[in-house]
Every structure is written in C-alpha cells, then in structure tokens.
Amino acid sequence: MKYLWLSLVILLAPGLALADPLPSWRAGASKTAIVEFVEAVTEIGGADYRTPAERIAVFDNDGTLWSEQPAYFQLLFAVDRVAEMAKADPSMAKSPALKAAAAGDFPALLATGTKGLLEVVSASHSGIDVAGYQAKVARWLKETRHKKAGRRYDEMIYQPMLELLSYLRDSGFKTYIVSGGGIHFMRVFVEEAYGIPPEQVIGSTGEASYKVVDGMPTVMKEPGLAFLDDGPGKPIAIDRVIGRRPILAGGNSDGDLHMIQWSTAGEGRRLGLLVHHTDAEREWAYDRKSHIGKLDKALDMANSSSNWSVIDMKTEWRVVFPYDLAE
Amino acid sequence: MKYLWLSLVILLAPGLALADPLPSWRAGASKTAIVEFVEAVTEIGGADYRTPAERIAVFDNDGTLWSEQPAYFQLLFAVDRVAEMAKADPSMAKSPALKAAAAGDFPALLATGTKGLLEVVSASHSGIDVAGYQAKVARWLKETRHKKAGRRYDEMIYQPMLELLSYLRDSGFKTYIVSGGGIHFMRVFVEEAYGIPPEQVIGSTGEASYKVVDGMPTVMKEPGLAFLDDGPGKPIAIDRVIGRRPILAGGNSDGDLHMIQWSTAGEGRRLGLLVHHTDAEREWAYDRKSHIGKLDKALDMANSSSNWSVIDMKTEWRVVFPYDLAE
Numbered sequence: 001m002k003y004l005w006l007s008l009v010i011l012l013a014p015g016l017a018l019a020d021p022l023p024s025w026r027a028g029a030s031k032t033a034i035v036e037f038v039e040a041v042t043e044i045g046g047a048d049y050r051t052p053a054e055r056i057a058v059f060d061n062d063g064t065l066w067s068e069q070p071a072y073f074q075l076l077f078a079v080d081r082v083a084e085m086a087k088a089d090p091s092m093a094k095s096p097a098l099k100a101a102a103a104g105d106f107p108a109l110l111a112t113g114t115k116g117l118l119e120v121v122s123a124s125h126s127g128i129d130v131a132g133y134q135a136k137v138a139r140w141l142k143e144t145r146h147k148k149a150g151r152r153y154d155e156m157i158y159q160p161m162l163e164l165l166s167y168l169r170d171s172g173f174k175t176y177i178v179s180g181g182g183i184h185f186m187r188v189f190v191e192e193a194y195g196i197p198p199e200q201v202i203g204s205t206g207e208a209s210y211k212v213v214d215g216m217p218t219v220m221k222e223p224g225l226a227f228l229d230d231g232p233g234k235p236i237a238i239d240r241v242i243g244r245r246p247i248l249a250g251g252n253s254d255g256d257l258h259m260i261q262w263s264t265a266g267e268g269r270r271l272g273l274l275v276h277h278t279d280a281e282r283e284w285a286y287d288r289k290s291h292i293g294k295l296d297k298a299l300d301m302a303n304s305s306s307n308w309s310v311i312d313m314k315t316e317w318r319v320v321f322p323y324d325l326a327e
Numbered sequence: 328m329k330y331l332w333l334s335l336v337i338l339l340a341p342g343l344a345l346a347d348p349l350p351s352w353r354a355g356a357s358k359t360a361i362v363e364f365v366e367a368v369t370e371i372g373g374a375d376y377r378t379p380a381e382r383i384a385v386f387d388n389d390g391t392l393w394s395e396q397p398a399y400f401q402l403l404f405a406v407d408r409v410a411e412m413a414k415a416d417p418s419m420a421k422s423p424a425l426k427a428a429a430a431g432d433f434p435a436l437l438a439t440g441t442k443g444l445l446e447v448v449s450a451s452h453s454g455i456d457v458a459g460y461q462a463k464v465a466r467w468l469k470e471t472r473h474k475k476a477g478r479r480y481d482e483m484i485y486q487p488m489l490e491l492l493s494y495l496r497d498s499g500f501k502t503y504i505v506s507g508g509g510i511h512f513m514r515v516f517v518e519e520a521y522g523i524p525p526e527q528v529i530g531s532t533g534e535a536s537y538k539v540v541d542g543m544p545t546v547m548k549e550p551g552l553a554f555l556d557d558g559p560g561k562p563i564a565i566d567r568v569i570g571r572r573p574i575l576a577g578g579n580s581d582g583d584l585h586m587i588q589w590s591t592a593g594e595g596r597r598l599g600l601l602v603h604h605t606d607a608e609r610e611w612a613y614d615r616k617s618h619i620g621k622l623d624k625a626l627d628m629a630n631s632s633s634n635w636s637v638i639d640m641k642t643e644w645r646v647v648f649p650y651d652l653a654e
Contacts, residue, residue: 053524130566174526187570197380198570199501205567210559210585217589219566232537239457239546240532241568243514243525258537262544 021167024160024325028316030273033309034164037271038171041247048269052172056244058259059161060251061179061186061203063293064275065194066157067146069284071106071292073153074185075117077140079104081124098123118225121182125206126223129213130184133221137188151323154189158275159322161250165194168248176246178202178238180230180255184221202237204229234259252277257298264307272308274298279314282324348494351487351652355643357600360636361491364598365498368574375596379499383571385561385586386488387578388506388513388530390620391602392521393484394473396611398433398619400480401512402444404467406431408451422446445552448509452533453550456540457511460548464515478650481516485602486652487644488577492521495575503573505529505565507557507582511548529564531556561586579604584625591634599635601625606641609651 025031040048041055062068079101086093086102093102097116100108101124109116125133141154149156165175177196179186183203190196207222229237235258238246249256249263250273260272276295277286287295302308311317319325352358367375368382389395406428413420413429420429424443427435428451436443452460468481476483492502504523506513510530517523534549556564562585565573576583576590577600587599603622604613614622629635638644646652 183567183570199568201570208563208566210562210589212588217562217585217592219562219589235537235544235546236535239535240510241526243510243528258544261539262537262546265544 021170022160022163024163024318026316026318028312030309030311030316033271034167034273037248037269038167040269042171050247050268054244054247055168055171055173056176056242056246057168057173057248058176058178058202058238058242058246058250058263059165060253060256060259061177061181061190063252063277064158064250064256065161065177066153067149067283068293069286070148072181073156074181075121076144076153077137077185078121078124079106079109080140080144081136082120085124092123095119122206122223122225125182125184126221129218129220130208133184134188137185141189149321151321154193155323156321157193158317159319159325160317161275162194162322164250165196169195173248174200176200176202176238176242178229178234178249178259180204180228182206202229202241230255232258235262238262247271249273250275251298253293253295254298257301260298260308261301264305270307272302272305274302274308274310276310276312278312279317279320281314282320283313285314348497349487349490351490351645353643353645355639357636357638357643360598361494361600364575364596365494367596369498377574377595381571381574382495382498382500383503383569383573384495384500384575385503385505385529385565385569385573385577385590386492387580387583387586388504388508388517390579390604391485391577391583392488392504393480394476394610395620396613397475399508401508402448403471403480404464404512405448405451406433406436407467407471408463409447412451419450425450449533449550449552452509452511453548456545456547457535460511461515464512468516476648478648481520482650483648484520485644486646486649488602489521489649491577492523496522500575501527503527503529503565503569505556505561505586507531507555509533529556529568557582559585562589565589574598576600577602578625580620580622581625584628587625587635588628591632597634599629599632601629601635601637603637603639605639606644606647608641609647610640612641 022031040046041050043049059065062072082098082101083104093099097109097112097119100112101120141152145151146153146156168175175196177186177190181203183201183205186201186203187198190201205226207224207226209220209222211218211220245266246263248271249260251260252275264270264272277284279285286293287299302310349358367373368377370376386392389399409425409428410431420426424436424439424446427439428447468479472478473480473483495502502523504513504517508530510528510532513528513530514525517528532553534551534553536547536549538545538547572593573590575598576587578587579602591597591599604611606612613620614626629637
C-alpha cells in the first residue's frame, strides 16, 4: 500500500502545483512574463531552449536591487568618509565640494554639480589599498542607518528581486550585477545580500596602481575614474567581462537603457525588466523628473518593446524589503 | 564472491595508486610542487585547506599555454589582416608600419618599433563589430598554418598545461586566463582549446562603442588601446574582474612577474609557476635576451622565492604539443 502511494505521487508529481518561487510577487504581467520566460528557455527540446552557458542574467544595482533615495548610498558613504578624513586632516577640504562634504552640507555639495560629486568620490575612494578601503565600507554599512527607514543600507534590498535572483539561479542562470556603482564598494555586501560572488560584479572602476608596500604586493586605489559603467558603458563592460550577450537584463533608469536594449535584441527569446518606483508609501515614487534614477526614455522604450516588462512596484510587489516579511 | 571482491576494492581504494592526473609531466620538482600544493589546499581539515571559492588559478596565455615564436600569434593575425584590408583598399596603408604590414615585410615592420606595432594592431582590430571580428579570427585560425611547425596555431598548445588545467578544475579550481593578448581574439579559441569559458578570459582591451547599426544594437571595436593587461596591469585587472587574490599563478615572462608576485604573497599556501623555454628541438629556447617573452627579472625572483617553481620544458615535459601524443 505504501508503495502504491509512492508510485501515485511520482506519477502525479508533474501535475501538482509546485511551491511558488516568487511568493512576494502578486499575479500580474511581470510575474507572468518572468515565469513564462524561464520555463521557455529551460524546457529541453523546446523552441526557446538555452544551454546553461547561455543563461546570463544581468541586473543594475541602485534602484533595481536596493533603494537609491535620497541619493545613491555609495555617495552617502563618500560624504561621510570625506568628513572623517577632514576631521583627521582639515587641510584636505580644499575645494567647495570637499568643504561641503566635510560639513555634511548636501545642498551645498549638490550645487557643485557633477564635477564636485566626482571630486568627493575620488578623494574618498583613493590613497588606500583595496582591502583597507573595503574594511572602511564594511564598518560604515554596519554602523550607519538610513535616515528615513532607520535601517542598515544593506537591509534596504528588494525581497521580490532576491526571489527572482534565486529563481534564476535555481533555473541554471548565472546572475551578474552591472552597476554604475564601484566594484570595490559593492563587493563588500553583495555576496551576503544577493548571493552574487565578487567575480559576477561589474561596475565603475577608479584608477589603480600596483605597489609593494612594506614588502606586501598591493593593489592601491588611485584618484580618477578609469571606467564609468553607465548608459552605453554597460553593454561595453558586459562584452569585456562576460563575453556573451545576456538573455535577461533588469534595470530601473535611463542608465540601464542600452544594457536592456542590447540584451533583448539578439536572436531567440529574451526578457527586459524595468523596476518602476511607484510606491511613495512603502518605498519612493519617482521616474521621468527624478535627479536620481531618472526613468524617461527607457520607459517609452519599454512601452513599445514586446519583450520588456515594466514592474509596477506598488501593485506587483506584495512586500518591498525583507524586514517587511517579519512584521 | 563477486560482492566480496567489490567490498575489497571499495575498502582498499584510497590506498590504490590513482591514475596520474599529469601523465605528460616527468617526475621532478615542478610536478611535485603542483601535486603537493593541490593536495594541501583541497585536504578538508588540513592546515592549508581552501574553500572552492578561494581556489582561483590564473595563467598567462602566450608562451604559457601556447607558443609565441617567432612572434605573438595575434600579431601575425594583425599583419595578415592589414594585408587583406590593404588589398581591398590600398589607400589604408598610409604609414611606414601599415605599408610594411601590408607587404608582409616583418623586418621593416619591427623597425617601426612599439608605436608601429600598436598602429598595426589598432588598424586591424577596429572599425568592425565584435562578432564580425571574431568570425575573421576564426577563419584565419582555420586557414593559416605556422611556418615552422606546419600546424594550426590553436594546435600549438601545451599538452602538459592542458593536463594541469584539467587537474585544477577537477580539484575545484576556477581557471582563468590573464593575458596581454586581446579578449576578443582569445575567446574565439580558448573554450575549445583549454576548456576556459569566455567569462574567465581577462586580457587587453581596445576602445569600444555602443551603436545601433541597421536596427541591431551592437558593440563596435574602435581604434586605440583601452587597457594593456601586462606587467602591473595584470594584478590590477584580476582585482577588477575577479575581486580575489588568486592562490596559483602561472606565466613565462617578465610581463607575468607582478601577477605571480601578487598571487603568491598573500596569507596561506600559494604557488607560482614559470614555464622556462629550454627546448630548442621540440619548441624554442629563449629567456633573458629574447624580444618575445623576455624572462629575466622573473627568473631571478623565482630562484629566490620558496613558493615559485620553474618548469624546465626540456626535462620536465614528456611531450610538448597534443599532436606529439599521436605520433
């Protein structure tokens, strides 16, 4: 009798409802698009089948996997670090941008424009070896709280996207981050936060040098930007590092337009995803007119592309942050 | 009786001599260093144990995994491609370097120096999309033969190094190429030749652009060098792409010195390997005074470092090329 039951379970298993791999996603256009895409490219013998080697999925980070308001979290780190450096050596705060950062005066810093912001990032991300820098980032993430949410920054990651990353990996995908953020900054937390190992993190890079410091060969972070991984830089960086055109790309802003356009344009079935920040209550609501994460041209492109799906955060996400689950 | 034998085999298996994973390596200092290193870092509970994530091995390509005489094979491709381009449009051979390349006149080309060589590489590696370029490389590899060996260039790979790569991967290592050669050139053949997938190829990169060409989003190869992956550039590139310090590094020239120095200098057990070209009969013999693959400072460093091993090609390799096995 026991064996009869077992046989029945085995026979009927394919017809049973399996556990939902995306429990934080409400039934809707995006969830349907994702599940149909994954099932199509993993169905052996199916018309859209892709080998595991071809299952490359790339995701932006700021605004796609974690929050980015009121400013990119790495910029908040840069300002805090300049303030710390200026406390130790006040003479370093020479320019208007560095003075504003040292004083924690955000409006004054923003008034210095892109040039001022780059100056703050450069000063706070150089003159230190990679390991020393990453120890500072780790301490900052541990000790600092987001002003509005009262949470650690690396807690402000999106539960539905964590489920999507796991679902993709369980389906034989290799998941990459392709972000305008810095590689050394991201690698401090992304493995624990998203399950993405350091070699699957693509990002902006500062200049670097190789030196033997006190007998220890060391990679040093130097002033200046070596590569900006944003806009058209994203497909270029993916081609350089991965060497294949992804079949799934997710982002949330015009800086992700080229990456999604390139990934969804090759032969065979492909999927583009755009996180649309529509939830002022649980997170933030912004798009075409935002200074951070501006989503304008990419939204138009998504609306006219058959294989892009716009994720409406407010209606499609049951929860936003992992800590919401516990409440 | 059958089962008794089976039990005995299972019981005794750990004590039996397993098949040699490096049959083309003669017993000697390098083989011993490799096997002892791999056994030490994979022994669970051992003092030198490394998790699979930490088992990163990096190898130079030219002169380490395949031959590089009488000149880097990619340079031979560049000259052939300039000749082909000049046949279609003679006006492109404007400078002395391009004229020499178009005429296949190597002495004249070498006389133009590094600047001339870079000009030839730049002209032959730009103005084309990545896929189109790679199709040209594939055709060239298929149709061209090495003048001395009479073999395809991608047959002139080192059998002992193929065995080493397999042995490392079977022992949970991730094997990377870190070469002065171009990423797009190498990716055409390294997966089939060495079992190394595109995303584990780090190399020099030319400038690139992102364009929509006839409605198809495309990464274009542009003139100019974006990053030279040689000397101190190698640890910088490894840090950028992999984000971990390797525990094994192999090379054959002073261009690999910094990579091996950095990889062998961290905490825990590490291994550096230097292929020494000592076999004028089966391959080539060259080191301190060679223009290609100069091995001078790195040889001195190897001799004074306890965790580097110099591979004497002539005495330690039973065969050099895979096609030697068939003969």
